[in-house]
Amino acid sequence: MSLLGSMTTAISGLAAQARALGHVSDNVANSQTVGFKRTDTNFTNWLTRSNLRVNLPGSVEARPDYTNTVQGTIEQVENPLAMAIAGQGFFSVAQSRGGSGADVIFDDRQMFTRAGDFAMDRDGYMVNGSGYYLEGWTMLATGQPDRTTLAPIRISELVYNPVPTSSIDLAANLPSNVDAVAAIPAAAPWAPTEDPVSSVIQIYDALGNQQQVTLDWWRLDTDTWRLRITPENDTTNPADGRFVDVRFGGQIAAGPPVVTAAPGTISSITMRANTTGTTPAPTETGDNAFLGFTVDYGYGNQEVQINLGGFGVPTGLTMYAGTEYSVRDLSQDGVPLGAYNGVTVRENGDVAVNYDNGQTRIVARVPVVAFNDPDKLQKLDGQAYLRTVESGEARVTDASTNGVGKLVTNSVERSNVDIAAEFSKLILAQRAYTSNTRIVTASDEMLQDTINMKR
Incomplete structure (x- = not known):
């Protein structure tokens, strides 16, 4: 029983270290991915039997340990629509299911990301490098954002109509x-x-x-x-x-x-x-x-x-x-006819369309979304996440309020992967894997000696 148990435990160790190696491989491969959050490894021991007189070998399991709350390096870029969050929180994004222009069909699920490398697509939507559409609050006639509804931000106001002097x-x-x-x-x-x-x-x-x-x-x-x-x-x-x-x-x-x-x-x-x-x-x-x-x-x-x-x-x-x-x-207070001259995002999240007549129109505001336990979010392709029961409800709020981070414009958040740390983990995983193979080999030789006893 002990020899077979030792071999079984060593095999679980091989599987655990192989999984840890996979986490390291994923981290290293995405070390330059905007908004990527590394996955560490949490090893958990499972007992078969253990008391004051006997301890039988059990097994080990490698579980992912997500680091969604760990800040990556914020880097300034030339893109005027790029944003990073300094602190806690996520951007609310949507995924397209087809269509174009005003007829784009969006997935009903609300998704979240830290990848703020947004740019304007041909239809005027703000889309990041992974193809997710940035959502925000539209502006009311009063000049205040409508905080009751989130919708994909689209820049369609390409002309500023003249205003006669009053x-x-x-x-x-x-x-x-x-x-x-x-x-x-x-x-x-x-x-x-x-x-x-x-x-x-x-x-x-x-x-x-x-x-x-x-x-x-x-x-x-x-x-x-x-x-x-x-x-x-x-x-x-x-x-x-x-x-x-x-x-x-x-x-x-x-x-x-x-x-x-x-x-x-x-x-x-x-x-x-x-x-x-x-x-x-x-x-x-x-x-x-x-x-x-x-x-x-x-x-x-x-x-x-x-x-x-x-x-x-x-x-x-x-x-x-x-x-x-x-x-x-x-x-x-009069204004001549104006044509679209670009769009920028302000530090409070306001999306401002600029015109060549010197005027500016605020079309939306970008909020920040917070969770009680962001590390329990479900990961999706393209550095996106879905809410889970364990993560808690999504709290949508203005930047720099209610515990969420502030927006850093003209910037992106790089991956929080540390290459030196990952290679240290790689060495440890490799040595641990090799050591477990030695346990399997030793157990096999001892079992062979047991079988040979009757000869």
Whole structure:
């Protein structure tokens, strides 16, 4: 019994070491595979009989010991869509079952991977080197991600439609050390004869064409300036022009209580011709100071609002010391037609499509998925995994929150295989295998001697 048991135990040792050698072979072969997690070997002893008087030889079993939680080296690459997870967590991915474009059919199973070498395929999907499609949250109209549903991310917004200008922001200082005009026109066209101080801004119409608007200023008296707004190519072209008077310092609201603007800050806006003003009237400092006008470039009325800052506060338009009209900011919210210019992934997981008109559109957000025991996930081809009962439920969350790692963009996670360690395991497996063969040989010779006893 002992001799046969010794031989059986040695044979189980051969099988266990052969399996350990297979783990080493798999690790070495995938030492350069993106997102690969090595498999170590856990040897388990199985007893036949063991007590204080006797211990019979049992057997050994080699079980895989997965290292899904062990971080691989993060390496920067040139691919703008490549991502790595620094810390715990996985990407959620899907597998295609056929079709193309918007009609791609995906496997119902949710899969996970650490292989973040994603690139855009011909249909606009983000696919990694193993053919798995990256899943994410789509963006709602509010600009927030829809965290209730995961779906494969597809880039289909290749054009950024033009946006007509609706708002102009003006921050400037009208000089207080210049002379007022000699005569103030009391009726249309309201423009004094003296040369104004001017600024020009380009706005956009409904088709994305660039149009020019000129803002001319005249000082009427100590505290009041007159503004003329002249949009070029405007089909309405009112005969009286577009005029408004802006007063600095003094009473904002009659109250009670009476509200007064500090010197050099806006206290009132008076519409003269073809302009609209602050509604309702200001009642306290800080209320929005704005005026508006209507233009028509041949595509219907276009309402434009000029924001001058706030009443009684030194933001936006002011009148302080100086002899030159200084513009600090003159910007507008219109956008010309834009064409697709590339896509990038931000550190918070936002997938941003860039256009050649300088605009960016967020189309999705990449979440990170965590498990209570990631080492119990079921391995699939291509460095992918499936959830199991032992791994626990998948927790889908934003990067860098709830214990998951952060996203490292323009990078990939390399295999966590250490070649030196694997060759050390190889030597040990080889020596252990050889030693077990010696046990089999010795047991065989001893059994042969037992058989020869009757001769």
